[in-house]
Amino acid sequence: MSSSDHPVTGLGPANRPLPPIKSVKAILFDVDGTLADSDPLHYIAFRDMLVELEYNNGIPISEEFFSAFISGKHNSEIGVLLFPDWDQQRRDRWLDDKEAYFRRLAAKELRAVAGLKRLADWIVEKGFRRAAVTNAPRPNAEQMIAAVGLTDFFEHLVIGSECERAKPFPDPYLKALEHFGVSAENAFAFEDSPAGLSAAVAAGLPVVGITTGNPGPALLAAGAAFLIEGYNDPALWSKLEK
Incomplete structure (x- = not known):
């Protein structure tokens, strides 16, 4: 590289x-x-949506996983890490849905x-x-x-x-x-x-x-x-x- x-x-x-x-x-x-x-709201959004997707055999991601691999990173990087076998369009759609879920949480709890x-x-x-x-x-x-x-x-x-x-x-x-x-x-x-x-x-x-x-x-x-x-x-x- x-x-x-x-x-x-x-x-x-x-x-x-x-x-x-x-x-x-x-x-x-x-x-x-x-x-x-x-970050706690982003964690909830990622955790819930990944469970729904049966990511990691349906086992919820931990806060430690979120902090190490997701927090602060750009969605393009997160999408590749979570879904290496997906095409970019599918990653983008899922991440857009996750951001919409986050905004609903943030509107009430931020x-x-x-x-x-x-x-x-x-x-x-x-x-x-x-x-x-x-x-x-x-x-x-x-x-x-x-x-x-x-x-x-x-x-x-x-x-x-x-x-x-x-x-x-x-x-x-x-x-x-x-x-x-x-x-x-x-x-x-x-x-x-x-x-x-x-x-x-x-x-x-x-x-x-x-x-x-x-x-x-x-x-x-x-x-x-x-x-x-x-x-x-x-x-x-x-x-x-x-």
Whole structure:
């Protein structure tokens, strides 16, 4: 395989610390698991639909399987992993149905990560540019952003499937930086999955890892500067209020 067949990793230093706040011009957010703890709903949707399909002889997938092989990955990658013998059209139809099921669950049960409004208000007060950068399909991303009350907060939304390459490649984050005309040295990101972290780190961004759905050691191994449990976490505000 050529190097273009693999995610670009190592373009930005792993575990790079956040830049001084006085030099920050933009803050970028993943959506699933970062704005709202949506991974449990994705897990339910995948679990239920795979059982209906009698995947794995009808034995429900575990949360560990979901975290290791599904969370944070683009649907095109997930489809090949789950259904290597299916044609792409059949994979796409099944995944579209899964996303519709997720949206029905999210409409009733989605909740913002604690402290999100506090952080959003602080970012607006500072005048930083802000974008959402996600592998979620556009209807999912727009629904989740609306559900947590941030439709008017985000100035730009980057969808992985609308880029040349989705996460874990850096393209979505590079596209957001280019949109604002901002260097990675003057920005940072929030991510909750190893795949998303790999993308942001590869784009040269420092990244705050949020442990809503994935284990902290995996996020640190993927390049997180430090970890938080939510946006009220003192570890975050000790950095922001320096």
